[in-house]
Amino acid sequence: MKRFFSLIIYSLLFGFTLLAQGYKLGDKAMDFRLLNVDGKMVSMADYPDAKGFIVIFTCNHCPYSVAYEDRKIALSKQFEPLGYPVIAINPNDSTLQPKDSYSQMIVRANEKQFPYPYLLDADQSVFKTYGATRTPHVFIINKEEGELIVRYIGAIDNNYEDADEVTEKYVEAAIASLQKGENPDPAFTKAVGCTIKFKK
Amino acid sequence: MPAFFVNILILMHIVFSQPVLEAKSKPVIMDFATFQQYLEHENDTVYVINFWATWCAPCVKELPDFEKLNQKFGNRNFKMLLVSLDFRKMYETRLIPFIEENKLSAEVILLHDPDANAWIDKVSPEWSGAIPATLIYKNNFRVFHEGGYTFDELNTIVEPLIP
Numbered sequence: 001m002k003r004f005f006s007l008i009i010y011s012l013l014f015g016f017t018l019l020a021q022g023y024k025l026g027d028k029a030m031d032f033r034l035l036n037v038d039g040k041m042v043s044m045a046d047y048p049d050a051k052g053f054i055v056i057f058t059c060n061h062c063p064y065s066v067a068y069e070d071r072k073i074a075l076s077k078q079f080e081p082l083g084y085p086v087i088a089i090n091p092n093d094s095t096l097q098p099k100d101s102y103s104q105m106i107v108r109a110n111e112k113q114f115p116y117p118y119l120l121d122a123d124q125s126v127f128k129t130y131g132a133t134r135t136p137h138v139f140i141i142n143k144e145e146g147e148l149i150v151r152y153i154g155a156i157d158n159n160y161e162d163a164d165e166v167t168e169k170y171v172e173a174a175i176a177s178l179q180k181g182e183n184p185d186p187a188f189t190k191a192v193g194c195t196i197k198f199k200k
Numbered sequence: 201m202p203a204f205f206v207n208i209l210i211l212m213h214i215v216f217s218q219p220v221l222e223a224k225s226k227p228v229i230m231d232f233a234t235f236q237q238y239l240e241h242e243n244d245t246v247y248v249i250n251f252w253a254t255w256c257a258p259c260v261k262e263l264p265d266f267e268k269l270n271q272k273f274g275n276r277n278f279k280m281l282l283v284s285l286d287f288r289k290m291y292e293t294r295l296i297p298f299i300e301e302n303k304l305s306a307e308v309i310l311l312h313d314p315d316a317n318a319w320i321d322k323v324s325p326e327w328s329g330a331i332p333a334t335l336i337y338k339n340n341f342r343v344f345h346e347g348g349y350t351f352d353e354l355n356t357i358v359e360p361l362i363p
Contacts, residue, residue, distance in 0.1 A: 134330035
C-alpha cells in the first residue's frame with residue numbers, strides 16, 4: 001500500500017505539472033511585445049484592424065515545425081487579408097537548442113521568406129502564460145468587444161508528416177467558424193510535437 | 201525420444217525466457233490501431249512505453265537511462281518498448297542507423313500514424329503530444345509522464361511493481 005501511495009505521488013509530481021497552467025478555451029489572452037526577426041517589436045495591439053490572430057508557437061529545429069513551414073506560410077497568405085494574421089513565436093531557450101537562437105531565426109525567416117512576424121519569446125514568459133507545451137502549437141485569438149479571446153487550441157491540421165494526406169484542416173475550419181460568428185468545432189486538438197526547451 | 205522432448209523444452213525455455221535482451225531486428229512500422237494492443241495487456245508484466253524520436257534531444261539524452269532499466273529488469277516480468285515518432289521517410293536514413301549506432305537493446309517500433317489527434321488521448325488524456333513522454337503500466341495501474349525521466353525516477357516507479 002505504501003509503494004502504491006508513492007506511485008500516486010509520482011504521477012502527481014510528473015503528470016500534472018505541465019497541464020495545470022495556461023489558457024483554456026474562452027479565456028482572455030494577454031497581448032505580448034516581442035522582438036521580430038526584422039529587429040522591431042511586435043504586439044497584437046499593432047493590428048488595430050485585425051479580427052483575430054493565429055498565434056503559432058514554433059521554432060527552427062523541430063522537424064514537426066519544419067514540416068509545417070509551407071503550410072504556415074499558406075495560412076498567413078490566406079487569412080491575413082481576411083483579418084486573421086499569423087504570428088509565429090519561438091519559445092525555446094537557445095542555450096538548450098542553439099538552432100533556435102535569434103540569429104538562426106533570422107536566417108530561416110530569410111530563407112523561407114516568412115510573410116508573418118517570427119518573434120522570440122526571449123524571457124519565455126509568453127508560452128508559459130499561454131500554456132503552449134510543444135512546437136508547433138496553435139492558439140487562435142478572436143477579438144470580441146475589444147477583448148482577445150482564445151477560441152481554438154491545438155494542431156494546424158491532422159497530418160504532421162504529409163500536407164497532401166491532410167483530411168481535416170483544423171485552423172482553416174476554426175477561422176471559417178469565427179467568421180460566421182460561431183465557436184470552432186473542434187476547438188481543441190492535439191498533435192505530436194517537440195517539447196518546448198526551457199530551464200526548469 | 202523423451203530426451204528429444206526435454207531438449208526441445210530446454211530450448212524453448214531458453215528462447216522464451218530471454219526475449220528482451222537479444223539484439224533486435226528492424227523495427228516494425230505500425231499504425232495506432234495495430235499499436236494499441238501494447239497499451240492494454242493485463243498479464244502481470246510491467247510495460248515501459250517511451251515515445252521518442254531520433255531528432256528529439258531530451259529523448260536521446262534519457263535513452264541510456266531507459267537502456268539501463270531494460271538491462272536491470274529485462275529478464276523479469278518486464279517489457280520495454282521504444283516507440284519512435286520519426287517520420288516514415290526517415291526510417292532507413294535515420295532510425296535504423298541510430299538504433300545500430302547506439303546498440304539499443306530494447307525493442308523499437310516506428311509508430312506511423314500522423315493523425316495524432318485521433319490517438320494521443322488513447323495513450324493518456326494527460327499527454328499534450330510533446331515528446332519525450334512515457335507510459336508505465338501493469339494491469340490496471342498506470343503512470344504517465346510528459347517530459348524526461350532519469351534512471352532513478354524510472355527505477356523508483358518500476359521496482360515496486362516487479363514481484
